[in-house]
Amino acid sequence: GAGVSQSPSNKVTEKGKDVELRCDPISGHTALYWYRQSLGQGLEFLIYFQGNSAPDKSGLPSDRFSAERTGGSVSTLTIQRTQQEDSAVYLCASSWTTYNEQFFGPGTRLTVL
Amino acid sequence: LAKTTQPISMDSYEGQEVNITCSHNNIATNDYITWYQQFPSQGPRFIIQGYKTKVTNEVASLFIPADRKSSTLSLPRVSLSDTAVYYCLVGDKNDYKLSFGAGTTVTVRA
Numbered sequence: 001g002a003g004v005s006q007s008p009s010n011k012v013t014e015k016g017k018d019v020e021l022r023c024d025p026i027s028g029h030t031a032l033y034w035y036r037q038s039l040g041q042g043l044e045f046l047i048y049f050q051g052n053s054a055p056d057k058s059g060l061p062s063d064r065f066s067a068e069r070t071g072g073s074v075s076t077l078t079i080q081r082t083q084q085e086d087s088a089v090y091l092c093a094s095s096w097t098t099y100n101e102q103f104f105g106p107g108t109r110l111t112v113l
Numbered sequence: 114l115a116k117t118t119q120p121i122s123m124d125s126y127e128g129q130e131v132n133i134t135c136s137h138n139n140i141a142t143n144d145y146i147t148w149y150q151q152f153p154s155q156g157p158r159f160i161i162q163g164y165k166t167k168v169t170n171e172v173a174s175l176f177i178p179a180d181r182k183s184s185t186l187s188l189p190r191v192s193l194s195d196t197a198v199y200y201c202l203v204g205d206k207n208d209y210k211l212s213f214g215a216g217t218t219v220t221v222r223a
Binding site: 004031033035037041042043044045048056059091092093095098099101102104105106107 | 159211212
């Protein structure tokens with residue numbers, strides 16, 4: 001009955017490496033969202049899932065970013081060939097349905113050296 | 114989402130009331146006003162939402178004047194644990210793409 005969980009909590013990687021960030025939404029929540037929050041900046045929408053489908057990928061910054069969701073539950077955000085500008089906190093949120101209150105996880109802090 | 118303006122930071126002391134005003138001159142007819150709270154190393158958390166007049170819950174009150182061009186989040190009798198960043202959002206209830214600015218950092222001192 002826990003909230004949204006994300007792993008890892010911190011990730012340090014070298015420029016050019018690929019990283020995978022995981023999100024476990026609240027059980028039963030059909031909608032899942034990925035956001036990015038840069039230091040001292042606001043929240044930036046990346047992608048939204050309804051079930052396993054991603055009807056809105058409009059926020060993904062480049063084709064190096066991709067995400068999938070399986071079984072209507074766990075989601076993985078993958079960043080290929082990481083760049084220093086990818087350094088940020090990546091937040092995942094889920095909600096019962098698309099237009100309900102979003103519950104956020106604690107985030108994954110990604111640092112690209 | 115309508116553009117919002119809120120103070121960068123506010124300081125307060127335990128037991129005081131904190132009022133954070135958010136300006137949103139271009140608010141649309143269908144827009145609601147929503148406030149989120151974010152503690153360090155945590156994701157944002159929904160606090161309160163309103164359309165007009167006053168809304169109150171167990172955490173805060175939201176005051177919205179008739180012209181809806183601004184709103185004020187009121188935190189009664191704050192404690193040290195209320196130290197956080199508070200974000201004001203204005204948008205249609207059906208807009209799931211949340212977008213925060215820098216927010217207001219509220220620091221509560223003993």
